[in-house]
Amino acid sequence: MMLRPGMYLQNRYEILDQIGSGGMSEVYRAKCHKLNRLVAIKVLKEEFSTDAGFVKKFKLEAQAAAGLSHPNIVSVYDVVDEGSIHYIVMELIEGITLKSYITKKGRLGSKEAIGIAIQVAQGIAAAHDQHIVHRDIKPQNMIISRDGKVKVADFGIARAVSNQTIGATAIGSVHYISPEQARGGFSDSRTDIYSLGITMFEMVTGTVPFDGDNTVSIALAHLEQAVTPPSRLNPEVPVSLDRIIIKCTQKKPEKRYRDVYELIADLRHALVDPDDDFVAEEPEVDTSSPTMVISNDELSQIKQARNTGPVIMNGQSSSMRAASEAGQYDKRRDREYGNERREAHGRRDSRSAGNRSQEYEYDEYDTYDDYQDSAHIPASGNSSSGKKARKQRRDSDINPQIEKLLTSVGVVAAIIIVAVLITIFAKLGGIFNSGSNGGDLLQTSSQETGLKDTETKVPDFIGLTEDEAEEKAEENHLKLSYSYAPSEEKKKGHVIEQKTAEGTVVDKQSTVKVIVGEGGEKESEEETKEARQIDLTVLGLEALDGTNAKNLLEAKGLTVSLKQENSDTIPENMVVRYEPQEADRGDEIELYVSLGPAVSMVKVPDLSNMTEEEASEALAEAGLLPAPADQILSQKSDSVKRGTIISQTPLVDEEVPEGSTVSYVISEGRGKKYAAIVNDDYPLKDNFGPSGASTTITVEIVMVQTVNGQKRTTTVMDARNMKGDVTLPVHYELTGADGVLTGELQIWDLTNDKILKTYPLEFMEVDA
Numbered sequence: 001m002m003l004r005p006g007m008y009l010q011n012r013y014e015i016l017d018q019i020g021s022g023g024m025s026e027v028y029r030a031k032c033h034k035l036n037r038l039v040a041i042k043v044l045k046e047e048f049s050t051d052a053g054f055v056k057k058f059k060l061e062a063q064a065a066a067g068l069s070h071p072n073i074v075s076v077y078d079v080v081d082e083g084s085i086h087y088i089v090m091e092l093i094e095g096i097t098l099k100s101y102i103t104k105k106g107r108l109g110s111k112e113a114i115g116i117a118i119q120v121a122q123g124i125a126a127a128h129d130q131h132i133v134h135r136d137i138k139p140q141n142m143i144i145s146r147d148g149k150v151k152v153a154d155f156g157i158a159r160a161v162s163n164q165t166i167g168a169t170a171i172g173s174v175h176y177i178s179p180e181q182a183r184g185g186f187s188d189s190r191t192d193i194y195s196l197g198i199t200m201f202e203m204v205t206g207t208v209p210f211d212g213d214n215t216v217s218i219a220l221a222h223l224e225q226a227v228t229p230p231s232r233l234n235p236e237v238p239v240s241l242d243r244i245i246i247k248c249t250q251k252k253p254e255k256r257y258r259d260v261y262e263l264i265a266d267l268r269h270a271l272v273d274p275d276d277d278f279v280a281e282e283p284e285v286d287t288s289s290p291t292m293v294i295s296n297d298e299l300s301q302i303k304q305a306r307n308t309g310p311v312i313m314n315g316q317s318s319s320m321r322a323a324s325e326a327g328q329y330d331k332r333r334d335r336e337y338g339n340e341r342r343e344a345h346g347r348r349d350s351r352s353a354g355n356r357s358q359e360y361e362y363d364e365y366d367t368y369d370d371y372q373d374s375a376h377i378p379a380s381g382n383s384s385s386g387k388k389a390r391k392q393r394r395d396s397d398i399n400p401q402i403e404k405l406l407t408s409v410g411v412v413a414a415i416i417i418v419a420v421l422i423t424i425f426a427k428l429g430g431i432f433n434s435g436s437n438g439g440d441l442l443q444t445s446s447q448e449t450g451l452k453d454t455e456t457k458v459p460d461f462i463g464l465t466e467d468e469a470e471e472k473a474e475e476n477h478l479k480l481s482y483s484y485a486p487s488e489e490k491k492k493g494h495v496i497e498q499k500t501a502e503g504t505v506v507d508k509q510s511t512v513k514v515i516v517g518e519g520g521e522k523e524s525e526e527e528t529k530e531a532r533q534i535d536l537t538v539l540g541l542e543a544l545d546g547t548n549a550k551n552l553l554e555a556k557g558l559t560v561s562l563k564q565e566n567s568d569t570i571p572e573n574m575v576v577r578y579e580p581q582e583a584d585r586g587d588e589i590e591l592y593v594s595l596g597p598a599v600s601m602v603k604v605p606d607l608s609n610m611t612e613e614e615a616s617e618a619l620a621e622a623g624l625l626p627a628p629a630d631q632i633l634s635q636k637s638d639s640v641k642r643g644t645i646i647s648q649t650p651l652v653d654e655e656v657p658e659g660s661t662v663s664y665v666i667s668e669g670r671g672k673k674y675a676a677i678v679n680d681d682y683p684l685k686d687n688f689g690p691s692g693a694s695t696t697i698t699v700e701i702v703m704v705q706t707v708n709g710q711k712r713t714t715t716v717m718d719a720r721n722m723k724g725d726v727t728l729p730v731h732y733e734l735t736g737a738d739g740v741l742t743g744e745l746q747i748w749d750l751t752n753d754k755i756l757k758t759y760p761l762e763f764m765e766v767d768a
Contacts, residue, residue, distance in 0.1 A: 003028055003043065005635040009082060011708070013041060013089065017633065017665075022140070024048050029092060039077065043087040055086055062088050064132060065155035072123030074143065074153040090153070095146050098199070099139035107206035107234060110241055114271045116142075117200050118264060119150035124196065125260040127155055128189045135187055137195035138176040139202060174215040175208045179251050182219040190253040193263060197227075197248025197256075204241065205233040209249070223251070235551055238274035240266075247279055451505060460502040461495045461514050469495050469514060477508040484585065487517025534558070536581050536589070545573045546593035557585035566598035600658040607645045607664055608652075615645055619662055627663035634666040642669030673735050674763040678745050680730040682757050684722065687749075692724030698750040699728065703761070705736055705743040712737065719750055736763045 003026075007015045013030045019040070020027035025048075028041045048054055059079055066076040078089040098116065102108065108116070120142055127134060134141075134155055141154045178194035180187055202208050209228060210221035227249040231237040244266050250256050257263040266279060451457070456476050461469045466482070473480045487496050499513035500506065534556055541549045550560045570576050576592045583589060602623045607615045616626050626632075640646045648664040650656055684699075685692040701717035716732060728747065736743055745759040 002026070003041075005633065009041070009085070009087070010080065011710070011712075013039065015041070030089075032089075038092045040090045040092040041087050042090060043085060046084075049084055049086050055081075058086065064130075065127075068127055068130060068132065068155060070123055070126035071149065072119045072151055073126060073155065074151045076155075091151075093143045093145050093151055093153075095144050097140055098142040098144060098150070098203075101144055102139060102203060102206060108203045110204060110236065110238055110274060111271060113200060113203040114241060114267050116144070116150050116203065117196065118267050118271070120152055120196060120199070121260050121264045121267065123150075123152040124192050125264065127152075128192070128260060133187065133189055134192050134195075135181070136173050136176075137192050137199060138173045139199055140173070142199075174218045175210065177219065177222060178253075179223050180253060182222045188253070189259060190256045193248050193256050193260060194250075194253075196263075197245050200241075200245050200248065201227065201230050204237050204245075205230050207233070226251075234547070235554070238270065239277045240270035240274050240279060243277065243279035244270060454508055455505050456508050458498075458500045458502055458504045458506060458512055461498045461512070463491075464495050465493055466495075466516060473512065478506070479509060479511045481511050481513045483513065483515050484518050485515050487519060489519045491517040492519030493517065534583055534585070536578060536583065541575050541578055541591075544575055546575060546591065547573075549575050549578075549591055553589055553591070558583055559586065559588040561588055561590050563590055563592050564595045565592050566596065567594040568597045570594040572596040601655045602658050604648070604650050604652060604654050604656060604662060606652040607648045607662070609640065609644050611644055612666065615664065623658040624656070625659065625661045627661045631661075631663045632666065633663075634668050637667040637669065640667035640669075642667055672738075672765050672767065674738060674740065675766050676734045676736060676743070676761040676763045678730055678732050678734065678759050678761070680759065681727050682730055682747060683727045684756070685725045685727075687756055688724035695724035696721055697724060697752070698722075699756075700748045700750055701730070701732075702746050702748065703734055703736070703743055704746060705740050707737045707740055716745065730757075730759070734761065734763075736761070 003009075003015045003018075005015055005017055009015070009030070012034050013032055016029045016031060016038075018026060019029050025042045025044055028043065030039050030041045031037070032039050044055070044058065048058070059081070062076060062079045066079065069075065074093060075091040076088055077091070080087055080089065096104075120137075124134060124137065132155055134152070136154060137152070141152060143151050143153060145151065173195075174182075176195045176198045178187065178191040181191060198209060210218050210225065212218045212221065227246060229242050230245055231239070231242045244263070248256055248263065257266075269276070269278060456478065458478065459472055459476050461472065461480075464472065469480060485496070487494075494517055495514045496517045497515040499515075506512075536553075539552060539556075541552070544552065546562055550562060553560045565576060567576050572594055574594050576594050578592065579590045580587075600623070604624065605618045605622050607618060610618065612626070612632075619626055635646065637646055644667055646665045646667050648662055650660075650662060684697075688695050698719050699717075699722050700715070700719040703714045703716050705712050705714075716734065722728070730745070730747070732745070734743075734745070741763050743761040743763065745761055746755050747757040748754070749756050
């Protein structure tokens with residue numbers, strides 16, 4: 001049911017106007033006449049209101065959220081059922097949603113984004129302390145008030161819809177859901193951390209990390225694709241915030257922050273020292289179970305086990321002396337030889353009984369007991385000697401050359417399998433990278449170097465040329481960042497200094513800063529300038545947008561100052577021009593980016609108390625347009641003349657682009673009313689007789705009506721003291737409740753708490 005301005009809920013909340021609409025609810029601004037304050041009322045849409053199970057869960061979770069009290073959480077005042085209408089009464093925040101704020105600004109600066117994220121995280125932490133998980137953290141649920149305070153909304157609603165199917169109707173936030181939500185798995189507090197990480201990504205880049213044509217493709221992206229570091233889209237994002245966002249958006253919950261308080265601590269650190277790379281990364285490879293190398297002696301014992309019995313490895317015997325060890329041995333034996341026995345029995349069964357004497361030419365073992373004989377493990381029964389004899393006959397029939405060949409083939413196959421497994425685990429652990437050679441495996445072995453699979457040591461780059469340094473960095477899984485400085489002529493083009501000392505242990509793919517010599521001043525000034533000068537005209541900057549052009553110039557060693565200007569021919573955000581067109585490394589380039597065609601800003605005129613015709617003329621004179629008819633609202637007013645404007649949006653004197661539309665609210669006047677008239681003179685002495693002159697009582701006159709099944713009392717004459725011999729004038733034109741046709745006018749003796757006189761009332765609808 002859609003509410004309209006002027007309607008009352010619970011005879012208390014007066015609907016003023018609609019201020020928002022979402023996938024599952026509509027939000028109205030209302031006035032609470034009982035406490036005389038403005039509130040926001042969120043009403044469930046009809047498709048949710050008819051689901052009894054959902055409504056029950058919605059009420060329980062909203063009531064739990066009502067217990068939250070925190071400066072960064074929108075307060076919930078009441079949860080109400082009124083017939084088929086189910087709604088929440090909340091704190092009204094005058095401000096803008098974070099989603100609208102990001103859309104308006106394009107993207108936020110790092111400090112501003114961190115400040116907002118800290119406030120949101122504090123609100124989420126307060127909810128988590130009460131064991132309430134939001135499950136729908138997104139910019140649309142974050143409101144920035146006019147004083148800059150950020151508040152999180154919809155705690156009760158978010159949890160209530162957590163079991164709904166992901167779709168445009170049920171949940172409109174698939175861009176922010178965690179992988180565990182996407183797969184329908186268990187969600188805990190780390191789900192909110194993931195969604196907050198996606199929100200921080202959008203704040204600093206202006207876009208979400210995953211987008212698609214439908215909700216399914218976006219959900220799959222959350223499950224399968226890694227989040228791109230935001231610094232790749234916005235180079236101004238500092239390394240600390242970059243790492244924080246990546247840690248928040250890890251696919252596995254255990255790799256994210258353990259709780260929101262840990263995240264808040266890192267955000268505060270990043271706010272104070274944004275360039276400090278302090279965020280700990282989770283290891284990509286589990287190094288808790290290192291590979292054990294089999295020695296040559298142990299390998300020889302394994303080969304001899306076929307004839308010599310038990311094998312001794314690492315000081316322990318495999319003879320299975322204890323009964324429990326024998327049981328474990330039987331299980332391994334069953335797995336290793338089960339297939340051979342089944343194949344042999346199959347071949348044996350296909351032969352006739354007359355050929356049974358040849359069966360051992362095909363079977364390695366006839367039964368489990370035969371294998372026990374061969375392994376020197378006692379078997380129950382008295383047939384062990386016969387079985388040993390059969391085994392000796394089989395052994396004597398085996399051709400030694402064939403046995404040697406089979407052994408060689410088995411060893412080769414085992415070596416190949418081990419090599420494949422080592423390669424697979426090495427690639428998973430990041431040992432192999434593009435450009436690495438076979439020696440990398442030995443270089444990164446934890447047994448030889450004591451390093452983790454994800455770590456490497458910084459080599460010595462001093463004296464190498466740039467090409468040699470690049471090659472050496474690639475061999476050691478590192479990247480180089482260059483700067484240049486004057487040097488001796490013989491050191492020109494060679495590394496003269498490295499910022500990270502040789503032998504320092506760092507993560508693979510880390511960047512090491514090196515300084516390359518430029519030679520001395522013996523070179524002529526013209527030669528030096530020619531070597532350092534960059535021709536910008538050949539870079540094709542005009543075909544790039546501002547961000548990509550800035551990144552390209554900075555990669556060339558230039559400093560870029562972004563500026564904006566209007567252009568009637570160049571699309572918005574594309575490069576218009578740059579100055580100068582030739583520059584040396586380190587020079588500053590002024591890069592001008594298009595704002596699109598110039599737009600004139602005009603002030604909105606004051607339309608109050610104007611008719612619609614007068615408002616249209618005033619707007620046309622200011623270069624503005626009236627809003628479409630379906631956006632023009634009307635409401636009753638006791639103070640504004642019927643047919644004239646009560647209020648407008650945008651407000652008076654607000655600057656807007658020329659040609660914008662202005663909407664307004666038209667007064668309906670007082671409209672219709674229900675009236676009743678009483679004309680009478682009531683002598684009080686009828687109740688007191690001759691003693692009335694010496695008697696004083698307190699008299700009050702009230703009107704009583706029944707509205708929506710409830711008794712409503714309105715004071716007509718305030719309580720006053722009167723003598724008992726006075727004649728009371730009762731002459732009133734009364735206005736009753738809308739649509740109520742009957743009532744009573746009562747004269748009360750408050751001193752004696754009784755009704756002195758009752759007048760029946762009949763109301764009629766008349767023009768106000």
